[in-house]
Amino acid sequence: MTPTDIAQVVSLCRARAGLKVAPDKTYLIESRLAPVARREGYDSISDLLAAVRARRDDPLVWSVVEAMAAGESAFFRDRAPFREFRDEIVPQLKRARGGAPIRVWSAACGAGQEVYSLAMLVGEMLESDPDLRIDLAASDLSRLALERAQGGVYNQFEVQRGLPIRLLAQHFEKEGEQWRLASDVRARVKWRRINLIAGLRQIGRFDVVLCRYVLSCMTEDAQRKVIDDLACIVPEDGYLVLGVKEQLGSIAHAFEPVVGRPGLYRRNPAFAAAAA
């Protein structure tokens, strides 16, 4: 890859998805784009990028950006947020909603581990509280990721990242060397392709938004835009869940951290007037 190639990838990712790609991480760019080049029938990444320059072909551009946006995930990642969801967030919102469904969105869901962790958890919660109503939605920028997530098929390493063996035995079936999540769990999730910087204010209200390890991969402008948009779709008693190691810092004005709960944010009441 030439410096021009790298600059092109960096600028495409920033423009299309607000993604911050470090130009010195050549190995990362190459490892993400080599499979794209192969899949699209190009001999090299440079050929792929030359075609992007020459043709301005939208699906091809997106296949580059989507590959760069992909992230790692695990079931029940960080554990604590799932405990907080079950023991604190849902009971409080259930009282507040009085029978109306609690709407939950897993943003940038990748291969689906986060939203399926919630789906399994909700299944357990329904056993002790059959009246509970929770709608689960998941989105990703990448069509490939969404397709994979909807299939709910994981390899042996993936099902051993964060997933208790009891839940594997309860909810998965083995298909060859792969593991497929049961259809009743998969059916609890509604899927959409969403580009977080394309404007979120029309997507409806969400009481809980999980947007973990996503913002930290975005430029500061993109982060600010996403946070401001989220402030318009998360009601005043709703929650924003970031990664436990992520902090909003100076862009936090629309949300404030919940003390003692790393990564958990509530709407900042002072911001309500500004948003309206």
Place this chain on the structure above:
Amino acid sequence: MRTCLVVDDSRVIRKVARRILEDIGYEIAEAADGMEALAWCRAAMPDAILLDWNMPVMTGIEFLRKLRAEPDGEAPVVVFCTVENDLDHIREALEAGANEYIMKPFDGDIIADKLVEAGL
């Protein structure tokens, strides 16, 4: 320091597991089959046991059933670590009282994660 008994008939696997577990703060004892493991447990019950399935003399599942019937035998966290990777084996292990289950090949992250998952 917490103790972990590594039970596997492969010396290589025991060595790999020992290195990983020592790195995350365990003191290690080793046994090459279920019978040896049982002798260890009767002498000093460990906090955790990493347990292979297929071994000569006494298999992992036979060991686990005997262990859980011993005085204090409910105490250790038992994590299977085996090439057996089908649901029948997993269910059998859980019914016999295993706390967690690792399908080989494993890495350090999986071992550390599964021990936490099992309550350590």
